[in-house]
Amino acid sequence: MQRSKLDPTLLLISIAALLAGILADAYGRPELTQLCWIGSAVLLMAVTGVEVVVSLLHKQVGVDLIALLSIAASLWFSQFLVAAVIAIMLASGRSLEFYTSQRAERELRRLIQRAPTFAWQLEGESLTQVPLERVVPGQRILVRMGEVIPLDGVLVINGATVDESALTGEPIPVEFSAGATVRSGAVNVGAPFTLQVTHRAGESTYAGIVRMAEAARRSKAPFVRAADRYALILIPVTLSIAGVAWAVSGDPLRALAVVVVSTPCPLILAVPIAILSGISRCARRGILVKDGATLEAVAQTRFLMLDKTGTLTTGRACIDSVETAGDISQDRLLYVAASLAQASVHPVASAIVTAAQTAGVGLGVPTNISETAGAGLKGLVDGQSVELGSLTYLGTQTPWSAALLARLDYQGAGASFIAVDGKLAGAVVFSDQLRVESAGAVRAIKHMGVEKVTMLSGDRLETAQWIAIGAGVDEVRARLEPQDKVLAVQASCAMGMTMMVGDGINDAPALAAADIGVAMGAAGASAASEAAGMVLLVDRLDRVAHAMEIARRSCRIARESMLIGMGLTMLAMLIAAAGYLPPLAGAVVQEVIDVGVILNALRALTPPGWRTLPSLGSDPLERLGDDHQEMTQVLKKLHRLAGEFNRLGPERARTELRSLVTLLDAQLLPHEHDDENRLYPFLVAYLHGADPLAAMSHTHREIFRLVNVLEHLNDRLAQDSAEVQRDEIHAMLIRLDTLVALHFSQENEIFNSLDRR
Known part of the structure; x- marks a missing residue:
């Protein structure tokens, strides 16, 4: 019989037998009373005895041996009611263990049980249901609405709307366009779509997740194995105390009472339940932990090492500004650059096109395209010859370009230069941006006791330092090859428990070398995920801090459950040995202790109550992000003018300043007033403190003041430029730009x- 049916059946039989015996005794039928109580005790003895024998055959001494001794001794001394109560205690313990372990690993089971076993294969116009193992890369499959995506692949023709909440915990469906890569395990919540398979079933994202989930369910953490050993030590201790109590008092019932209250359920149940609860809670947050040993190691982390690109940063080129070198306007320069960039698949070219589309710049159709891989490309845009790429590719060098390169060098940015009709016209400045959550994640990790956070990078030291300062890491190691990262990780491991976080194929050796390897995003390089002990299914660095918080709390709860439970058990044993706790009362006391420590262990499934705040919800968070995104062009225009105002001619300076002030009045000021009057009062309920946004409100007032000063300077410049010192305007622009960017x-x-999704 399956355990899911056996344990509840045994519990029901034991309870029914106890009640039947009590009823028979009330009607004066003592022989039936004894038969009911002895029957239930013998039944539990038989089931438990078989399991103990099987354990002994596998050279494992089970602590259920104490329960067997308790029932046998009760029957020997004709304490049939005690035997029946112990049988109920044993049956309820088995049921409670099964129920709590099932609840603790619920998230892991969901991941495993929802794994698809077949796919709808498209061959011409026919649609065939085939086992996943028969689908090979290159073939096309149809994913219908409501189905789990069975294999990794690329969207063909149409886009898709996908729910990744089972993988990442993020409740908002994600929109993918044609050509995008979609990972297995997510659910199609939109129209059916066609997927061109890129990996076999065993190599897919979800297959790797399922393997890790199954390993987590089977594993035992060192803490759990230690608890097993301590539980075994309790057997001779129990028998010794029982023997001494019998010898001193001459009363065998004292020895029986000692044995009855000695069952080490706080060790054999509470500890693994707490660890498994922690793993399950991690899975709910989009963090897949390979096993209990990894969770325990995460709780003990002393040193953290982070890869730079794709871990601390977004890993994507982002356009910072468009710099002009001559009379050409910014919009025109972006137009010709983006029009030409459409012909390239280079990441920077894609970023330029995206920047133009975001700015509302319409694009032309380039012709006569010629591209040199890794260097640049050229072609015709509206009849003009346009070149886009490095200075070496353009074959030109000017004082303007030298000054720009010098500035970008210490800012950790890069540039693609543009030449129009053979003349250098400007450049598009780009950089790999720090993740929004990176600084907060590093700060939270340090607050949890991590002694040192180190960034490992293959970039130049200047570029790496730019990111490190923004993230707040303690040490920077730059210009590292993959083997250098491995050596750095090994050196750190020699000093203490070390965690390494990375996302790329080149990070796999370092992840494998660390005590705990963490792979960012299951959609990333499979090599990194396979080498890791923990995988972040959602691409957010702050999940590392969440994992540490969950791991430390789970291990703390397991430890306190063990210590409190075993302390109470030892106290009950001493009281029983002294003769103040008879066997029947001892059985009830032990059951209360067991239930108490197991319920305490289940606390690891939930976040700490005292830290819980209302959840803001997905829609408001999306709107907040959209509001800031709408202000991007205003911030970029302010930043650009703050950087070049003193270099502009008088007329151009007046025009640009007037345009900026108009933009600030029309967009920035209404945005900040709306934040002050509507958004901030709304957010107070979701933050700690009486007035948690007071400092931000002060910044609003300073922004309003600076814009007002700038408006007056603009009016004076428009009336009589001789009265206004351009240095004064330039300084005001720099102050406003710095303050707004920081805000x-x-x-x-x-x-x-x-x-808090």
């Missing part, structure tokens, strides 16, 4: 802290 970054961090 938006602070708001982004606050919004990110409210994302």
Whole structure:
């Protein structure tokens, strides 16, 4: 019989037998009373005895041996009611263990049980249901609405709407366009779509997740194995105390009472339940932990090492600004650059096209395209010859370009230069941006006791330092090859428990070398995921801090459950040995202790109550992000003018300043007033403290003041440029640019802290 049916059946029989015996005794039928109580005790003895024998055959001494001794001794001394109560205690313990372990690993089971076993294969116009193992890369499959995506692949023709909540915990469906890569395990919540398979079933994202989930269910953490050993030590201790109590008092019932209260359920049940609860709670947050040993190691982490690209940063080129070198306007320069960039698949070219589309710049059709891989491309746009790429590719060098490169060098940015009709016209500046959550994640990790956070990078030291300063890491190691990262990780492991976080194929050796390897995003390189002990299914660095918090709390709860439970058990044994706790009362006391420590262990499934705040919800968070995104062009225009105002001619300076002030009045000021009057009062309920946004409100007032000063300077410049010192305007632009950029970054961090999905 399956355990899911056996344990409840045994519990029902034991309870029924106890009640039947009590009823028979009330009607004066003592022989039936004894028969009921002895029958239930013998039944539990038989089932438990078989399991103990099987354990002994596998060279494992089970602590259920104490329960067997308790029932046998009770029957020997004709304590049939005690034997029946112990039988109920044993049956309820088995049922409670099964129920709590099932609840603790519920999230892991969901991951495993929803794994698809077949796919709808498309061959011409025919549609055939085939086992996943028969589908090979290159073939096309149809994913119908409501189905789990069975294999990794690329969307063909149409887009798709996908629910990844089972993988990442993120409740908002994700939109994918044609050509996008979609990972297995997500659910199609939109129209049916066609997928071109890229990996076999065993190599897919979800197959790897299922393997890790199954390993987590089977594993035993070192803490759990230690608890097993301590439980075994209790057997001779129990027998010794029982023997001494019998010898001193001459009363065998004292020895029986000692044995009855000695069952080490706090060890054999509470500890593994707490560890498994922690793993399950991690899975609910989009964090897949390979096994209990990994969870325990995460709780003991002393040193953290982070890869730079794709881990601390987004891993994607982002356009910072468009710099002009001559009379060409910014919009025209972006137009010709983006029009030409459409012909390339280079990441920077794609970023340029995206920037133009975001700015509302319409694109032309390039012709006569010629591309040199890794260097640049050229062609015709509206009849003009346009070149886009490095200075070496363009074959030109000017004082303007030299000054720009010098500035970008210490800012950790890069540039693609543009030449129009053979003349250098400007450049598009780009960089790999720090993740919004990186600084907050590093700060939270340090607050949890991690002694040192180190960033490992293959980039130049100047570029790496730019990111490190923003993230707040303690040490930077730059210009590292993959083998250098391995050596750095090994050196750290020699000093203490070390965690390494990375996302790319080149990170796999370092992840494998660390005590705990963490792979960012299951959609990333499979090599990194296979080498890791923990995989972040959602691409967010703050999940590392969440994993540490969950791991430390789970291990703390397991430890306190063990110590409190065993302490109470030892106290009950001593009281029983002294003769103050008879066997029947001892059985009841032990059951209360067992239930108490197991319920305490289940606390690891839930977040700490005292830290719980209302959840903001997905829709408001999306709106907050959209509001900031709408202000991107305003911030970029302010930043650009703050950087070049003193270099502009008088007429151009007046025009640009007038345009900026108009933009600030029309967009920035209404945005900040709306934040102050509507958004901030709304957010107070979701933050700690009486007035948690007071400092942000002060920044609003300073922004309003600076814009007002800038408006007056603009009016004076328009009336008589001789009265206004351009240095004064330039200084005011720099102050406003710095303050607004800092303010938006602070708001982004606050919004990110409210994302408790």
